[in-house]
Amino acid sequence: MVKPIAIIAGAGPGTGSAVARRFARAYPVVLLARSQSLDALVQDIQGRGGSAIGIPTDVTSASSMTSTIDQIKANFGADVRVAAAIYNVASKFTRKPFLEQSSEDFVGSLAPSIRGAFHFAQATLPLMLGADQTQYPPTLIFTGATASLKGGSGLSGFAMSKFAIRALSQSLAREFGPQGVHVSHAIIDGIIDTEKTKEYSREVPDSKIDPQWIAESYWFLHTQPRTSFTHELDLRPYSETW
Amino acid sequence: MVKPIAIIAGAGPGTGSAVARRFARAYPVVLLARSQSLDALVQDIQGRGGSAIGIPTDVTSASSMTSTIDQIKANFGADVRVAAAIYNVASKFTRKPFLEQSSEDFVGSLAPSIRGAFHFAQATLPLMLGADQTQYPPTLIFTGATASLKGGSGLSGFAMSKFAIRALSQSLAREFGPQGVHVSHAIIDGIIDTEKTKEYSREVPDSKIDPQWIAESYWFLHTQPRTSFTHELDLRPYSETW
Amino acid sequence: MVKPIAIIAGAGPGTGSAVARRFARAYPVVLLARSQSLDALVQDIQGRGGSAIGIPTDVTSASSMTSTIDQIKANFGADVRVAAAIYNVASKFTRKPFLEQSSEDFVGSLAPSIRGAFHFAQATLPLMLGADQTQYPPTLIFTGATASLKGGSGLSGFAMSKFAIRALSQSLAREFGPQGVHVSHAIIDGIIDTEKTKEYSREVPDSKIDPQWIAESYWFLHTQPRTSFTHELDLRPYSETW
Amino acid sequence: MVKPIAIIAGAGPGTGSAVARRFARAYPVVLLARSQSLDALVQDIQGRGGSAIGIPTDVTSASSMTSTIDQIKANFGADVRVAAAIYNVASKFTRKPFLEQSSEDFVGSLAPSIRGAFHFAQATLPLMLGADQTQYPPTLIFTGATASLKGGSGLSGFAMSKFAIRALSQSLAREFGPQGVHVSHAIIDGIIDTEKTKEYSREVPDSKIDPQWIAESYWFLHTQPRTSFTHELDLRPYSETW
Numbered sequence: 001m002v003k004p005i006a007i008i009a010g011a012g013p014g015t016g017s018a019v020a021r022r023f024a025r026a027y028p029v030v031l032l033a034r035s036q037s038l039d040a041l042v043q044d045i046q047g048r049g050g051s052a053i054g055i056p057t058d059v060t061s062a063s064s065m066t067s068t069i070d071q072i073k074a075n076f077g078a079d080v081r082v083a084a085a086i087y088n089v090a091s092k093f094t095r096k097p098f099l100e101q102s103s104e105d106f107v108g109s110l111a112p113s114i115r116g117a118f119h120f121a122q123a124t125l126p127l128m129l130g131a132d133q134t135q136y137p138p139t140l141i142f143t144g145a146t147a148s149l150k151g152g153s154g155l156s157g158f159a160m161s162k163f164a165i166r167a168l169s170q171s172l173a174r175e176f177g178p179q180g181v182h183v184s185h186a187i188i189d190g191i192i193d194t195e196k197t198k199e200y201s202r203e204v205p206d207s208k209i210d211p212q213w214i215a216e217s218y219w220f221l222h223t224q225p226r227t228s229f230t231h232e233l234d235l236r237p238y239s240e241t242w
Numbered sequence: 243m244v245k246p247i248a249i250i251a252g253a254g255p256g257t258g259s260a261v262a263r264r265f266a267r268a269y270p271v272v273l274l275a276r277s278q279s280l281d282a283l284v285q286d287i288q289g290r291g292g293s294a295i296g297i298p299t300d301v302t303s304a305s306s307m308t309s310t311i312d313q314i315k316a317n318f319g320a321d322v323r324v325a326a327a328i329y330n331v332a333s334k335f336t337r338k339p340f341l342e343q344s345s346e347d348f349v350g351s352l353a354p355s356i357r358g359a360f361h362f363a364q365a366t367l368p369l370m371l372g373a374d375q376t377q378y379p380p381t382l383i384f385t386g387a388t389a390s391l392k393g394g395s396g397l398s399g400f401a402m403s404k405f406a407i408r409a410l411s412q413s414l415a416r417e418f419g420p421q422g423v424h425v426s427h428a429i430i431d432g433i434i435d436t437e438k439t440k441e442y443s444r445e446v447p448d449s450k451i452d453p454q455w456i457a458e459s460y461w462f463l464h465t466q467p468r469t470s471f472t473h474e475l476d477l478r479p480y481s482e483t484w
Numbered sequence: 485m486v487k488p489i490a491i492i493a494g495a496g497p498g499t500g501s502a503v504a505r506r507f508a509r510a511y512p513v514v515l516l517a518r519s520q521s522l523d524a525l526v527q528d529i530q531g532r533g534g535s536a537i538g539i540p541t542d543v544t545s546a547s548s549m550t551s552t553i554d555q556i557k558a559n560f561g562a563d564v565r566v567a568a569a570i571y572n573v574a575s576k577f578t579r580k581p582f583l584e585q586s587s588e589d590f591v592g593s594l595a596p597s598i599r600g601a602f603h604f605a606q607a608t609l610p611l612m613l614g615a616d617q618t619q620y621p622p623t624l625i626f627t628g629a630t631a632s633l634k635g636g637s638g639l640s641g642f643a644m645s646k647f648a649i650r651a652l653s654q655s656l657a658r659e660f661g662p663q664g665v666h667v668s669h670a671i672i673d674g675i676i677d678t679e680k681t682k683e684y685s686r687e688v689p690d691s692k693i694d695p696q697w698i699a700e701s702y703w704f705l706h707t708q709p710r711t712s713f714t715h716e717l718d719l720r721p722y723s724e725t726w
Numbered sequence: 727m728v729k730p731i732a733i734i735a736g737a738g739p740g741t742g743s744a745v746a747r748r749f750a751r752a753y754p755v756v757l758l759a760r761s762q763s764l765d766a767l768v769q770d771i772q773g774r775g776g777s778a779i780g781i782p783t784d785v786t787s788a789s790s791m792t793s794t795i796d797q798i799k800a801n802f803g804a805d806v807r808v809a810a811a812i813y814n815v816a817s818k819f820t821r822k823p824f825l826e827q828s829s830e831d832f833v834g835s836l837a838p839s840i841r842g843a844f845h846f847a848q849a850t851l852p853l854m855l856g857a858d859q860t861q862y863p864p865t866l867i868f869t870g871a872t873a874s875l876k877g878g879s880g881l882s883g884f885a886m887s888k889f890a891i892r893a894l895s896q897s898l899a900r901e902f903g904p905q906g907v908h909v910s911h912a913i914i915d916g917i918i919d920t921e922k923t924k925e926y927s928r929e930v931p932d933s934k935i936d937p938q939w940i941a942e943s944y945w946f947l948h949t950q951p952r953t954s955f956t957h958e959l960d961l962r963p964y965s966e967t968w
Contacts, residue, residue, distance in 0.1 A: 062345050098417055099367060103304050106360050111353055114402060118348050125341060137964070151412025159409035160356060167405035170393025175340055177964045193953065206953045213954035220946045226964035227919070227932045228939035233959040238863070238903045238952035379722070419722045435711065448711045455712035462704045468722035469677070469690045470697035475717040480621070480661045480710035546829050582901055583851060587788050590844050595837055598886060602832050609825060635896025644840060647893035651885035654877025659824055 004081040004134045005030055005072070009059050009120050010088035012036050014194040015143060018211035019086050022219050024050030027083050030072055032057040059089055059116035069123045083134045084222050085124035088143045089116050091161040095154040106157045113161045117142065117168050125172070128181050137229075139182040139222040142169045143214075146189045146242075173231050184221045187234040188214060189242060207239040246323040246376045247272055247314070251301050251362050252330035254278050256436035257385060259286075260453035261328050264461050266292035269325050272314055274299040301331055301358035311365045325376045326464050327366035330385045331358050333403040337396040348399045355403040359384065359410055367414070370423050379471075381424040381464040384411045385456075388431045388484075415473050426463045429476040430456060431484060449481040488565040488618045489514055489556070493543050493604050494572035498678040499627060501525050502695035503570050506703050508534035511567050514556055516541040543573055543600035553607050567618045568706050569608035572627045573600050575645040579638040590641045597645045601626065601652055609656075612665050621713075623666040623706040626653045627698075630673045630726075657715050668705045671718040672698060673726060691723040730807040730860045731756055731798070735785050735846050736814035738762050740920035741869060744937035745812050748945050750776035753809050756798055758783040785815055785842035791849050809860045810948050811850035814869045815842050817887035821880040832883045839887045843868065843894055851898075854907050863955075865908040865948040868895045869940075872915045872968075899957050910947045913960040914940060915968060933965040 006023035010016045011031035020029050020041060028051035031038045038054025045052035055071055058064040073080055092109035094101075102108075121140065128138035147155055148162040166185055173183035191197050193208035201207040214235060221230055236242060248265035252258045253273035262271050262283060270293035273280045280296025287294035297313055300306040315322055334351035336343075344350075363382065370380035389397055390404040408427055415425035433439050435450035443449040456477060463472055478484060490507035494500045495515035504513050504525060512535035515522045522538025529536035539555055542548040557564055576593035578585075605624065612622035631639055632646040650669055657667035675681050677692035685691040698719060705714055720726060732749035736742045737757035746755050746767060754777035757764045764780025771778040781797055784790040799806055818835035820827075847866065854864035873881055874888040892911055899909035917923050919934035927933040940961060947956055962968060 098414060099364060101364075103357075103360070107353070107357050110356065110406075111349070114352065114406075115345075115349050118345070118398075122341060122343075147409070151409045151414075151416060153413065153417035156360075156410050156413040156417075159413050160406035163405035163409035164352075164356075164402035167389070167393045167401035168398050171395065171398040171401050172340060172393075174393060174967070175395035175398075177966075180964060182964070206951070208953065210951065210953040213951060217946075217950075217954070217956065220943075224943075225932070225936065225939060227934065227936040228943070228961050229964055230943065230959045230961055233956045235954050235956055238906060238908070238955055240903075241900070416725070419724075422722060424722070448709070450711060452709065452711040455709060459704075459708070459712070459714065462701075466701075467690070467694065467697060469692065469694040470701070470719050471722055472701065472717045472719055475714045477712050477714055480664060480666070480713055482661075483658070582898060583848065585848075587841075587844070591837070591841050594840065594890075595833070598836065598890075599829075599833050602829070602882075606825060606827075631893070635893045635898075635900060637897065637901035640844075640894050640897040640901075643893035643897050644890035647889035648836070648840075648886035651873070651877045651889035652882050655879065655882040655885050656824060656877075658877060659879035659882075 003028065004083035005076055006084040006086070007072070007082055007124055008032065008086045008088060009057070009116070010090060010143075011038060011041060011054070012090070014192050015188070015211045015214050016088045017041050018215040019088060019218055020052065021045060021048070021050075022212070022215035023084055023086075024048070024052055028052065028076070030055060032059060032068060034058050059120050060112040062119055065119040065123050080127060081130070081134055082124050082127040082138060083136065084139045084141070085120065085128065086141045086143070086218060087117055087120050089113055091158055093158050097154055098156055101157065110157045110161045114164050117165050121168065121172060125176060125181065129179055136223050137180055137182045137226045139184065140172065140176075141218050141221060142166070142185050144185050144187045146187070148185070148187050170231070177229065180226055182221065182224065182226070182229050184230060185232045186214070186217065187232065189234055189236040190240045204239050207237050209235055209237055245270065246325035247318055248326040248328070249314070249324060249366055250274065250328045250330060251299070251358070252332060252385075253280060253283060253296070254332075256434050257430070257453045257456050258330045259283050260457040261330060261460055262294065263287060263290070263292075264454070264457035265326055265328075266290070266294055270294065270318070272297060274301060274310060276300050301362050302354040304361055307361040307365045322369060323372070323376055324366050324369040324380060325378065326381045326383070327362065327370065328383045328385070328460060329359055329362050331355055333400055335400050339396055340398055343399065352399045352403045356406050359407050363410065363414060367418060367423065371421055378465050379422055379424045379468050381426065382414065383460050383463060384408070384427045386427050386429045388429070390427070390429050412473070419471065422468055424463065424466065424468070424471050426472060427474045428456070428459065429474065431476055431478040432482045446481050449479050451477055451479055487512065488567035489560055490568040490570070491516065491556070491566060491608055492570045492572060493541070493600070494574060494627075495522060495525060495538070496520050496574070498676050499672070499695045499698050500572045502699040503572060503702055504536065505529060505532070506696070506699035507568055507570075508532070508536055512536065512560070514539060516543060516552060518542050543604050544596040546603055549603040549607050564611060565614070565618055566608050566611040566622060567620065568623045568625070569604065569612065570625045570627070570702060571601055571604050573597055575642055577642050581638055582640055585641070594641045594645045598648050601649050605652065605656060609660060609665065613663055620707050621664055621666045621710045623668065624656065625702050625705060626650070626669045628669050628671045630671070632669070632671050654715070661713065664710055666705065666708065666710070666713050668714060669716045670698070670701065671716065673718055673720040674724045688723050691721050693719055693721055729754065730809035731802055732810040732812070733798070733808055733850055734758065734812045734814060735783070735842070736816060736869075737764060737767060737780070738816070740918050741914070741937045741940050742814045743767050744941040745814060745944055746778065747771060747774070747776075748938070748941035749810055749812075750774070750778055754778065754802070756781060758785060758794060760784050785846050786838040788845055791845040795849050806853060807856070807860055808850050808853040808864060809862065810865045810867070811846065811854065812867045812869070812944060813843055813846050815839055817884055819884050823880055824882055827883070835883045836887045840890050843891050847894065847898060851902060851907065855905055862949050863906055863908045863952045865910065866898065866902075867944050867947060868892070868911050870911050870913045872913070874911070874913050896957070903955065906952055908947065908950065908952070908955050910956060911958045912940070912943065913958065915960055915962040916966045930965050933963050935961055935963055
């Protein structure tokens with residue numbers, strides 16, 4: 001039996017890294033990121049006894065994604081199986097008056113994340129079908145946000161990409177669920193606790209979402225058997241109003 | 243006081259034509275369509291004493307939309323006001339297994355409707371602001387579908403575009419509502435009664451949505467004062483399960 | 485052909501009165517209220533040339549509702565038809581810490597509106613079936629609120645009754661829609677402009693929902709043919725955040 | 727430090743028992759049921775080395791619930807803390823034409839589950855506040871169903887109770903979340919695999935929800951820290967259409 005792998009697209013600091021570390025406790029992980037160096041994360045995982053490789057990938061490009069899959073097969077064998085694929089590529093967040101947005105601002109922030117989600121799903125799903133070869137049902141998870149459920153003033157492009165990814169997740173869940181693939185969508189509603197958000201909401205303790213618990217939640221989703229799939233859950237600090 | 247106009251993008255048979263005829267009872271209408279000839283509809287409206295012009299436009303192209311607005315200003319004056327703008331451009335509907343969709347199928351069906359909605363909103367909203375010059379609050383309506391609320395197997399691209407347009411509608415409603423513009427989204431859940439759908443559900447009387455009543459509903463939305471805006475409504479035949 | 489009537493439960497000042505006046509332009513109206521005197525409204529409607537009777541009714545009591553229907557039949561004939569029935573009985577709104585609520589506070593505010601909705605629907609639906617006898621499909625409308633969609637701190641009982649009434653509306657729409665009855669739910673999201681709310685939001689013009697436009701919206705719902713039923717719409721001032 | 731307990735209302739076969747067994751691995755559990763004998767379950771848990779007591783309780787009666795809390799305090803000390811409280815009392819499911827439902831059918835099936843949820847939450851929340859005394863944030867979970875989100879023909883009473891309990895869950899989450907209590911709602915969408923449902927969907931393997939995985943999911947919710955609360959998740963077999 002071939003050891004299955006996990007693939008994380010958008011393996012930046014915060015959620016991506018935490019998810020990578022969590023899944024590396026069970027699987028060799030493949031980390032994809034466009035611009036960020038993945039070396040530190042790879043070393044960190046290896047230092048903990050895990051196995052990781054980083055592949056610079058532009059998921060918004062079909063050819064880049066294809067060559068990434070080629071590299072994965074070169075590395076893990078042509079018959080590599082994917083136990084979990086996590087799409088965590090951030091949609092560009094810009095709050096800007098709608099009439100001041102250029103077509104590039106708008107479509108430029110929206111289209112890549114949508115295209116990326118499409119390419120990522122198309123590249124990984126074929127390696128997930130034939131579920132009986134892995135311990136847990138193969139799992140495809142999309143990271144969502146508050147704006148997955150609700151538009152916002154000045155947030156058209158961001159909300160559109162987030163709504164669209166939720167639509168993709170729901171559609172794939174309905175198509176691939178009956179084939180044993182678990183497709184799920186996580187609504188991350190609140191500020192994630194990262195280096196960058198250190199200064200936000202300092203005064204209220206524990207008011208930012210812990211990336212490790214996003215990771216734990218994704219891992220939990222992954223372990224659910226096909227009798228009992230969760231297709232959507234929210235994650236929100238206790239102090240968040242919503 | 244300048245007489246305001248109504249603009250209908252996607253003035254094809256069915257909903258688009260019906261909406262055009264309805265708004266033509268109150269305003270000169272500008273009909274936009276990419277490929278369809280608009281002549282018959284223009285003549286029909288003129289024959290009923292209305293005023294209509296058709297402008298072949300590719301709303302998915304910024305430059306095409308810009309030149310359309312130029313033509314509109316040439317026709318109605320540089321200070322033309324838009325009383326109502328209806329975005330009724332169909333998202334390409336294809337039910338196809340996800341893994342058989344090419345990147346062109348997918349992004350090719352999704353991106354245009356999203357881009358079109360963006361260009362259309364950006365071109366028309368500036369002509370709507372300054373609400374006090376029209377009898378009813380200027381109104382921007384997007385036509386949605388069942389798939390605006392719910393993904394479906396084999397329907398990823400379609401659902402993504404529909405979810406995204408709903409996100410746009412919600413975001414613009416929150417941004418432009420306080421400026422007096424009424425932005426609304428209509429969920430058309432069922433088969434629309436057109437020439438093309440003649441053969442469907444023949445046996446159950448009245449089981450298809452009447453385009454004229456879509457038009458009446460849009461007109462009703464348009465007449466609501468700013469004290470009482472409806473931002474979303476569904477339209478569904480009595481016999482529809484949902 | 486028997487002239488059909490409209491019945492409005494919760495015909496207090498604000499929405500109820502406005503709806504009564506609107507439907508009285510087309511139908512004799514029967515006004516139900518528990519405690520309020522209905523005389524002034526009845527006289528007002530008669531003064532405008534309409535026909536109205538008020539029947540003091542406790543809709544939360546089965547026997548009170550039964551005797552009301554008896555009175556209606558005595559008045560309009562045993563074969564009276566109902567063109568429109570509007571359930572506008574307010575759920576008791578109390579914002580109070582959950583642990584300070586007595587069982588009476590809680591169940592006492594929740595159960596009556598639920599029970600009332602049940603009795604009202606059960607009493608009126610039989611007089612609506614056989615839709616072909618009225619000009620428009622017979623229509624049963626429930627008035628909802630922000631809390632129909634979203635719970636709130638300190639608002640458990642209110643939100644529960646509002647969620648429950650929405651569930652009733654959806655269930656009846658699915659059961660009676662195919663029989664030609666139009667069941668609809670209106671989400672009134674904002675402060676309604678009444679005598680009592682005069683002092684709220686004074687500074688922002690038009691920031692309260694106009695009851696007359698709630699009435700117009702209900703009337704519009706009523707006129708929709710069975711090809712094109714709206715089952716839910718929201719009503720919200722342009723200045724409302726949501 | 728006092729050892730906290732878990733309380734499960736509706737500890738019948740299926741979900742209730744599975745949840746009881748799962749939480750008994752960490753806490754002494756108190757099982758509440760109105761009519762069912764709890765002896766077998768208590769013995770089963772004790773046989774696995776856990777600690778359990780059963781208290782016959784009618785949660786729909788305030789006095790019964792009060793005396794239950796008295797018994798709990800007599801047993802575990804007046805300063806007993808509740809780590810987790812699970813409200814799993816079934817709403818009476820009856821699919822019956824609306825007009826054939828008696829007031830007793832209707833309010834009789836609806837009111838008890840709502841009242842029960844109120845009494846249960848009121849009795850347990852005071853024993854949860856002061857969250858710092860337990861390892862995980864104290865957790866109050868309500869079991870929901872498909873009908874928590876969507877009404878159905880002939881299902882008015884059931885849907886109303888399920889919508890209402892969801893409203894309660896959301897309202898309590900917003901009120902008690904900031905005080906460190908995790909309130910969550912689980913939408914169980916599908917047939918649960920129990921003795922009673924043995925004959926359903928036999929031909930499709932794994933097509934019923936495994937109660938043990940409902941239990942695992944509730945346990946997972948319980949372990950989430952206050953930085954990262956999930957307030958709603960669904961559970962659904964891979965083969966379910968939705």
